[in-house]
Amino acid sequence: xxxxxxxxxxxxxxxxxxxxxxxxxxxxxxxxxxxxxxxxxxxxxxxxxxxxxxxxxxxxxxxxxxxxxxxxxxxxxxxxxxxxxxxxxxxxxxxxxxxxxxxxxxxxxxxxxxxxxxxxxx
Amino acid sequence: xxxxxxxxxxxxxxxxxxxxxxxxxxxxxxxxxxxxxxxxxxxxxxxxxxxxxxxxxxxxxxxxxxxxxxxxxxxxxxxxxxxxxxxxxxxxxxxxxxxxxxxxxxxx
Numbered sequence: 362x363x364x365x366x367x368x369x370x371x372x373x374x375x376x377x378x379x380x381x382x383x384x385x386x387x388x389x390x391x392x393x394x395x396x397x398x399x400x401x402x403x404x405x406x407x408x409x410x411x412x413x414x415x416x417x418x419x420x421x422x423x424x425x426x427x428x429x430x431x432x433x434x435x436x437x438x439x440x441x442x443x444x445x446x447x448x449x450x451x452x453x454x455x456x457x458x459x460x461x462x463x464x465x466x467x468x469x470x471x472x473x474x475x476x477x478x479x480x481x482x483x
Numbered sequence: 484x485x486x487x488x489x490x491x492x493x494x495x496x497x498x499x500x501x502x503x504x505x506x507x508x509x510x511x512x513x514x515x516x517x518x519x520x521x522x523x524x525x526x527x528x529x530x531x532x533x534x535x536x537x538x539x540x541x542x543x544x545x546x547x548x549x550x551x552x553x554x555x556x557x558x559x560x561x562x563x564x565x566x567x568x569x570x571x572x573x574x575x576x577x578x579x580x581x582x583x584x585x586x587x588x589x590x591x
Contacts, residue, residue, distance in 0.1 A: 398580060408518075408526065408569055410580035421578040457525055467532060468573040468580060469516035473525040 363387045365397075365458050365474035372480050373448050383441040383458030383474060390436045392416060396461045397441040398470065399432065403454035411456075414441060415465060450481045485509040487570055487583035494589045501557040505570030505583050508551060513572040515553035517546055520567045529568075530555060557588070565590045 369381035381399070388395055398413040412432040413421045422430050431444045441458060455478050459470035487507040495501040505515060514533045518526035528537050530546040533553070543558045557564055570583035 400580075400582075407585045408520075408571075408582040410582060413578070413580065419578075423579065424577070459526075463573075466573065466575050467514045469528060469531040469571065470518075470526070471528050471531070471537065473527070476525050 363460065363472045365460060365472060367456065367458055367474045367477040369456075369477060369479070371478060372482065374483050375449055375481060377448050379443075379445045379448050379452070379479060381443045381456055381458075381477065381479075383443070385439045385441070385458075385460065388460070388462075390416065390434050390439060390441065394462050394464045396464070396468065397434070398459050398461065398468075399441075399443045400457045400459055400470075401452075401454050402457070402476075403451070406454070411445075412443060413461075413468070448481045453479060453481045455479075485572075485574060485581050487572065487581055489568075489570060489583040489586045491584070492587045492589065494591055495557075495560045496591045497560055497562060499560055501560050501564070501588055503555040503557070503568055503586050503588070505553040505555070506551055507572075507581075507583075509572055509574060509581065513574065515546070515548050516571045517555045518569045518571065519564075520569065521565075526569065560588075560590055562590050564588060 455476040517530040
């Protein structure tokens with residue numbers, strides 16, 4: 362059964378770098394159809410897409426956050442890693458990784474991790 | 484960047500039909516996907532490619548996309564349908580995902 366699970370700190374200090382890992386199971390990150398995105402949600406607010414990595418290792422980023430984001434993957438470990446630099450309290454929220462089986466266009470997300478709540482506070 | 488606008492809230496009585504809209508310049512040229520999110524849970528895909536339903540999603544859920552407005556219709560609404568609903572598109576020109584502002588569905 363397809364599954365994704367995030368891991369990482371629940372508390373980071375302002376100006377620190379957040380590193381989150383998404384470990385996937387029952388599918389391969391090298392499969393041409395598969396890609397993984399990171400999506401976040403501040404408390405009580407809407408979903409916000411952050412970044413995506415395609416099977417060919419191509420990367421895409423939220424235009425507004427691009428300078429702070431980096432996404433990478435380790436296919437052998439079935440992991441996708443997101444780093445976000447210079448964290449601020451407004452970056453607090455639940456961070457999700459999600460899978461698309463749609464390849465390179467008309468991407469949608471059929472499987473989501475449970476989400477990890479990240480709080481930015483000194 | 485594109486914005487997908489959804490009404491903040493929709494209220495519907497049990498057994499009735501809820502119609503949720505998602506509007507924006509990009510909806511007419513891209514396929515739209517829909518997610519249901521219950522409190523404290525991750526989103527769940529309920530419709531994709533404008534009108535396809537994943538396995539396990541009741542036939543009461545249907546969707547369409549025409550012009551600049553995509554629509555999710557929930558027929559014979561049940562108490563368990565109470566949730567936030569988000570539309571989403573993939574902007575192929577810029578290779579980025581856009582989520583709508585979300586609609587909270589309340590079952591009266």
